[in-house]
Amino acid sequence: MDDVRRTLEEWINADDDKCRQLLVTGFHGLFRAYKDEYYRKVARSADLWIPDGIAPVLLARLNGLKGVERTPGMDVMKMYMELANEKGYSSFFYGETRQVLDKMKENLEKDYPNHKIAGMYAPPFKAVSEEEDEKIVGMINDSRADIVWIGLGLPKQDIWGYKRKEQLKAKAVIGIGAAFGFIAGEVDRCPDWIGKNGFEWAYRLAKEPDKLWKRDLVEAPQFLWHVFLERTGLKKYE
Numbered sequence: 001m002d003d004v005r006r007t008l009e010e011w012i013n014a015d016d017d018k019c020r021q022l023l024v025t026g027f028h029g030l031f032r033a034y035k036d037e038y039y040r041k042v043a044r045s046a047d048l049w050i051p052d053g054i055a056p057v058l059l060a061r062l063n064g065l066k067g068v069e070r071t072p073g074m075d076v077m078k079m080y081m082e083l084a085n086e087k088g089y090s091s092f093f094y095g096e097t098r099q100v101l102d103k104m105k106e107n108l109e110k111d112y113p114n115h116k117i118a119g120m121y122a123p124p125f126k127a128v129s130e131e132e133d134e135k136i137v138g139m140i141n142d143s144r145a146d147i148v149w150i151g152l153g154l155p156k157q158d159i160w161g162y163k164r165k166e167q168l169k170a171k172a173v174i175g176i177g178a179a180f181g182f183i184a185g186e187v188d189r190c191p192d193w194i195g196k197n198g199f200e201w202a203y204r205l206a207k208e209p210d211k212l213w214k215r216d217l218v219e220a221p222q223f224l225w226h227v228f229l230e231r232t233g234l235k236k237y238e
Contacts, residue, residue, distance in 0.1 A: 010205045012171045019168040024073035026053025039155045042162040081112045090116035095151025096180045098122040098182045103184035118145035141169045148173045151180040
């Protein structure tokens with residue numbers, strides 16, 4: 001986590017105008033990248049990729065990468081908020097509902113009073129047109145936020161960041177999934193001991209079965225099957 005903190009601070013203080021992209025994903029993102037060529041391009045273009053989940057950590061270790069640790073997106077966001085509270089950095093939040101954003105704003109202002117909330121936007125429950133999307137980018141740029149947090153769900157949040165980072169004036173764009181709901185208190189986060197033992201997925205599945213059953217009960221076994229094929233040499237992957 002210290003490396004992530006250092007990297008974000010370097011990005012924020014960089015002299016260039018580049019908006020960098022940080023991807024935070026577990027097996028779901030890896031499996032999506034396998035199935036979807038465009039998302040694979042998105043993932044490969046990221047400036048930094050963080051394993052949010054035990055599956056990518058174990059896969060990295062199986063492939064000889066040592067020192068890889070599970071780094072939940074919520075922990076990344078909390079670390080940044082602590083840093084921003086020290087340094088006065090700012091954020092723009094794009095995603096979720098107005099109710100969630102308002103509650104998140106209330107909690108962030110209470111816990112991190114020196115962190116600046118530059119702006120928030122809850123998208124409509126319909127497809128956003130190109131013109132509307134351009135206005136959202138303009139809104140974010142006008143806010144002069146250091147970091148843009150996207151809570152649109154995977155893969156939408158990462159694809160949006162990939163498509164718009166060349167236009168964004170922020171220093172980084174980060175898709176953060178369920179973290180908005182966690183901070184707002186709308187979604188319960190699993191106890192630390194469950195997460196550290198690799199079972200956050202089971203805890204969240206029990207809490208949100210309608211939302212997560214397909215991902216965890218259909219796609220997860222398929223992902224494990226492809227890992228088996230790769231490890232046994234029965235199939236090669238890019």
